[in-house]
Every structure is written in structure tokens, then in C-alpha cells.
Amino acid sequence: DTCTFGKDSPLYAQVNTIIGTPKLFISRNMDPLLFKMNTEGYYNGHVPISGIIAFALTVVAYLYDYKYIVMANEKSANEGNTEMDGIVINHQRSKSLEFEKAFDNYVHKYISSDLKYFSILRGLYEVRIAQEFAKYPQYFGAFSSCNRNFHILTGGPSTLGPDGPRWCGKCPKCIFVYTMLRPRITDEQTIQIFGKELYEDASLEPLFKELLGISGIKPFECVGTNEEMILAMRKFYQASSKQLIASSHIMKLFEHGVLNKMSKSDFIALEKKLMKIYTDDNIPSEIKEKITRS
Structure with missing residues (x-):
């Protein structure tokens, strides 16, 4: 069964229709005082939403007698954004394996x-x-x-309806997902999904630099690693014409800022590391056996 949390939307409905599974929806009510404080200049801070969802799903699983609470958090979430006083700061810690094991132990206990x-x-x-x-x-x-898509006060692209845009094309998450998919999809599919070619938008240079590790730190968003950005951009670079690269400000940035500083053996090692399947997880053995057989 599929469980959605927060606010219902045409996006959730569309996904659920494709999957074809029963749907459970968890709604929430926000304290109006939070919005009042926002207008007065108070900061939101970081809300570990994945941790909140973990507890909400545990209640659902307990009430409806489900055995497994299955998330889709990846290995990339284990990596932090920066360090401070010797401590790793990870924006998405509640998506990490460390949190996953600790939460699972808490539930069991x-x-x-x-x-x-x-x-x-x-x-x-x-x-x-x-x-x-x-x-x-x-x-x-x-x-x-x-x-x-998930802004509460201002709404987001998803509020435009099932045929509206799903991507702003300006944030670190849009850039990261675009970069991961771009070597794997056609020009037409790229426009269908993102509405434009992000490699052609020179205004995104500062974010690309952070995501590639050229400058600053990895953005405080749920994005993957610098190495993944480098590998995916190199794959697209290799498949692109010289004319396309010459006309793309972002691809030229990648060429001079990253590509020319790495050797062929560096990329071979990178691909070997990032494309393999790792076994350090919390997946039950009976589920792993089914995955292996399939």
C-alpha cells in the first residue's frame, strides 16, 4: 500500500494511479502561530521531515497491522554537507542509514x-x-x-494542477535531479520533465559550483554527492557534440573547473564506486532474498 503525508495533490494521485496500490493519506494541521511568527521575521529553522514521517508511518503501521515501513532513501543521504568543530553536519540525517538503524531500534524497544x-x-x-x-x-x-512544490504559505508549482510544472528549475534539487537524469533521457523528455535545459542557464553557475564541489559547501538540501554530479556531467559531456558544449555556459564551467583536472583512471574509479550495489543496509533478509531473485 502507498502512504502519502502532509497535503494531498494531483501529483500524489497521478503516481498512485500508475502504481495501482491502495492509498493511505495522512493529513496534518499547522499551528497558525507558526505563520504569524514567520511574518514577524522569525526563522523556520530545519524541520527533519523524514523523521516526522517515520513516526507518522509507525502509527499507521501499528494501527493497520503492517509489518514493514518501507522508505526510498538512498546511500547518498549518508554524506554530510560540511563539518563544524569536528562534527559532520548532515542536512538530511533523518534520511541516513545511521538514523534508520537508530529509529528501527527505537521502534523495536x-x-x-x-x-x-x-x-x-x-x-x-x-x-x-x-x-x-x-x-x-x-x-x-x-x-x-x-x-x-511543498511550500505551505506561497503554494508551489503543484498547485497549478496535474498538468502544471513540477520543477522550478532554479533550486539545488532541480539541478541535481536534472544532472542525474540528463545522460539517460532524450532532449524531448528533458523538456517534458523540466521545461528547459538547465545547462543553458548561466544564472545557475553558483549552484552548480557548490554541487560540483568547486566552491562553497554542498547546499543544505536533500541532494546527492559532488562525485555523483561529476560522473553524471561527464557522461553527458562525452555524449554531446562540440557545438553543444561550446554553447553551454555550464558545460564549459564543468570542462575547465572539473574535467580538465581529472584523469581517465579517476573517472573509472568514480564509476566503479558509484554504480555498484552496496550491502550495508537495514533491509530484512526475507526482502533481500526476493530482490535478489527478481
């Missing part, structure tokens, strides 16, 4: 030993997931990883 919380994609980097996802074009118009 205090709620039910029959429940199992895990991520089915834990052994894969985002760049490998994108390779597999690109094989299912029926989902291209029914997914989004742009946080502007």
Missing part, C-alpha cells in the same frame, strides 16, 4: 518488535537510481523533487 523500518534503495547512489528510473518513462510526468 518501545513500540513493537514486529515492525521493521528500512529503506529499499539504501544500497544505491542517486546516480545509479537515476539510471534505473530512466527505464520507466510512464513516471516522467508524475514525479517531482523540487521543494517549491
